[in-house]
Amino acid sequence: MCTHRSRVRDRHTSKSFNEATDKFHERNVLGKGGNGTVYKGALKDKRLVAIKKCKLISERQEKEFGKMLILSQVNHRNVVRQRLYGCYLEVEVPMLVYQFIPNGTLYQLIHSRHPHGSRISFTTRLKIAHEAAEALAYLHSWASPPIIHGDEKSPNILIDEDYTAKVADFGASALAPTDEAQFVTIVQGTYGYLDPEYMQTSKLTSKSDVYSFGVVLLELLTCRKAMNLNALEEEKNLSSHFLLAVSENRLVEILDEQIKTEQSVE
Incomplete structure (x- = not known):
């Protein structure tokens, strides 16, 4: 099951995600979908990331979130690697933090x-x-x-x-x-x-x-x-x-x- 631990040194919290995205400001929205909204964020070490704020409203859906552990193993040059920074369940709303692609969609x-x-x-x-x-x-x-x-x-x-x-x-x-x-x-x-x-x-x-x-x-x-x-x-x-x-x-x-x-x- 995916945990709150990441591959970066800092232990991220809801506060740090708020800071990274300027409180999930609309101007930082990269995309929206039925499962959540993706924001551009800047970590304290200046790295740019994409942060997906997921919509999880049931225990079944939370279990489905665990499949991200498997999806994070995907390794192809034309697939965004979601394992770079981690995924977080122990925050107010589950988050995925992954590679930021600079040229938009x-x-x-x-x-x-x-x-x-x-x-x-x-x-x-x-x-x-x-x-x-x-x-x-x-x-x-x-x-x-x-x-x-x-x-x-x-x-x-x-x-x-x-x-x-x-x-x-x-x-x-x-x-x-x-x-x-x-x-x-x-x-x-x-x-x-x-x-x-x-x-x-x-x-x-x-x-x-x-x-x-x-x-x-x-x-x-x-x-x-x-x-x-x-x-x-x-x-x-x-x-x-x-x-x-x-x-x-x-x-x-x-x-x-x-x-x-x-x-x-x-």
Whole structure:
């Protein structure tokens, strides 16, 4: 079971986490999900970290938190290593403290809240897609036991200073039984990325991650959000909008202008 002890010398407390994040100020939010909020923090020794403030409301969920001990053993260049600083149960709200990636999330990069916005080249997009796919393949096929992420989405793919993709946030993940191809779980994840079959059956498989990753690929191609409630009805869900465009031979229309410009020049 994960304990409050970390790999750094200081014994962290709720007070030290408050100080590291300026009392979990909104400006330090790196991302939000159904399982908690991730904040940028600065430890007393000046190291920058990502601190996930988890939402745990039941004994069952607290036991699930223990799976982080296994997840912390994940070792792949395109997966954020969550074991660097530790996880803490003996604080007011359970915390995960892990590697800080300085260039923000893929969501920020492709939806223009990032300084570079959608100006990333098609080659860079392919690189990011390939690396994120490699990370999922590792989790599904090489990790022991296999890991199903459960909430694959652009906000959970971090981008470092070299534009290397690192899959992060295993708060909704599951350790797959080695003798079963699928298993029943409480539906978690993010609307717009959720596999429709998983939503209907509650049976989580690696294919659920693959569907979600497909939505991420659509974001990279179109620079449109997975869900946009302010869009026209037929355009609110990116997956549905994409399939409709393909069926009507309008794929080029919804591609990001940067991609169309690059390809026309080439």
